[in-house]
Amino acid sequence: MLTIDRAIVDQIVAHARADHPDEACGVVAGAIGSDRPARFVKMANAERSPTFYRFDSMEQFQVWKEMDDHDEEPVVIYHSHTATEAYPSRTDISYASEPNAHYVLVSTRDDDETEFRSYRIADGEVTEEEVSVVEA
Template identity: 50%
Template sequence: MLTIHARLVDAMIAQALNDHPVETCGIIAGPAGSNWPLRLIPMRNAAQSDNFFQFDPQQQLQVWKEMSARCEEPVVIYHSHTSSQAYPRRSDVELATEPQAHYVIIPTQHLYQAEIRSFRIADQMVIEERVRIVRQYQPELELQMVA
């Protein structure tokens, strides 16, 4: 299950609606090994396509180096689908290289009802998972982050 703060969900949806009809993309980083999405990093869709996304390679290299230096990892990898349901396409599955990440898809074909869906993708297998949107993370997470 993906537990994610409502502000992060709102930010992903706003980015997706702003970039529409081009697919949007980005990541949400969190402390390595924590499974807590904390820091949203919008990425540039180098493909500039309405049915495919690809991180800009230079930006991706820079972001991954920065995450490494901060002891973070990509907890969520997100993108939008502008004219199809929020389910991973074959290309999404083939390009999924972070088996520990939650792959979130935001459908924007009906701009007034963008609801996110989350999937785990590993070894070409797709498993949908529940999404729990919270207004506050649990106190034990905040204590872990201070330590």
């Protein structure tokens, strides 16, 4: 299960809406082992594409270094789908490289409603999990 604050959910959704129709992406860092996403980090989509995303390699290096310095890890890795459902695509599954992360998918295909779902992706296996949103 992913437990996440309402304020962070809102930031992820706002980022996805702002970058629509391109895919938006980022991470939410949290203390190592805590399994609680705490620090929202919006990343640039180096592909600037409606069908693909990739973290900019230098930005990723800086963000990963910051997490290392703060004893954090990427608890959530999020990206948006802008024309399809919030379910991992074949490429999402083949490139998933953080077996401990919650992969959050947001779909902005509907103007009024934003799908927000979370998955574990390890060894090519996708497992959807419950999202528990903590209201402030």
